[in-house]
Amino acid sequence: xxxxxxxxxxxxxxxxxxxxxxxxxxxxxxxxxxxxxxxxxxxxxxxxxxxxxxxxxxxxxxxxxxxxxxxxxxxxxxxxxxxxxxxxxxxxxxxxxxxxxxxxxxxxxxxx
Amino acid sequence: xxxxxxxxxxxxxxxxxxxxxxxxxxxxxxxxxxxxxxxxxxxxxxxxxxxxxxxxxxxxxxxxxxxxxxxxxxxxxxxxxxxxxxxxxxxxxxxxxxxxxxxxxxxxxxxxxx
Numbered sequence: 001x002x003x004x005x006x007x008x009x010x011x012x013x014x015x016x017x018x019x020x021x022x023x024x025x026x027x028x029x030x031x032x033x034x035x036x037x038x039x040x041x042x043x044x045x046x047x048x049x050x051x052x053x054x055x056x057x058x059x060x061x062x063x064x065x066x067x068x069x070x071x072x073x074x075x076x077x078x079x080x081x082x083x084x085x086x087x088x089x090x091x092x093x094x095x096x097x098x099x100x101x102x103x104x105x106x107x108x109x110x111x112x
Numbered sequence: 113x114x115x116x117x118x119x120x121x122x123x124x125x126x127x128x129x130x131x132x133x134x135x136x137x138x139x140x141x142x143x144x145x146x147x148x149x150x151x152x153x154x155x156x157x158x159x160x161x162x163x164x165x166x167x168x169x170x171x172x173x174x175x176x177x178x179x180x181x182x183x184x185x186x187x188x189x190x191x192x193x194x195x196x197x198x199x200x201x202x203x204x205x206x207x208x209x210x211x212x213x214x215x216x217x218x219x220x221x222x223x224x225x226x
Contacts, residue, residue, distance in 0.1 A: 032214065034215065043218055091155075098207075099145065100155075
């Protein structure tokens with residue numbers, strides 16, 4: 001059974017610092033990994049989709065790396081801003097019909 | 113950017129009542145899903161739907177739950193007799209046919225059972 005763990009569960013950083021969010025998963029037989037952002041009480045916004053053949057994917061200040069063999073992904077957010085405050089969720093396909101297994105999230109607060 | 117649309121955004125219902133949560137997936141997507149998130153917990157898979165039938169369901173998706181695609185655009189989740197523990201955020205998601213495509217999620221329906 002695919003299990004996804006995200007560390008740290010919560011972190012607070014001053015504005016301008018770089019953020020490093022970690023995700024690990026138990027079954028490395030995945031074909032992609034997706035990072036989402038969730039604001040309190042809101043839906044899931046897809047940030048980055050990284051294919052299993054890729055080592056990393058970038059979008060603006062966001063960069064996600066994937067080490068499939070070791071079952072790890074890292075989301076880097078450069079030069080954090082207060083608007084980056086949210087929960088970041090990592091999700092990987094699980095099961096034959098590719099339902100997603102989610103981590104519990106990294107809750108980020110960026111202090112102005 | 114194509115969106116998955118969910119209605120209503122918030123629904124309050126009395127225990128034992130039936131509720132129907134509605135979703136309009138992205139038009140050319142073929143796989144449809146319902147997930148839920150109880151406050152403070154992980155997003156959990158409920159059911160997947162493909163080719164007009166359920167392709168997989170979790171142990172949460174018992175006989176109280178059903179899904180339907182009544183026409184070419186809507187995808188619904190029905191809870192027949194709601195319980196207090198059904199209170200959660202319910203998310204609809206869809207994806208295209210190619211396995212490498214990512215999922216698009218709706219903004220969710222917050223269901224409160226009182």
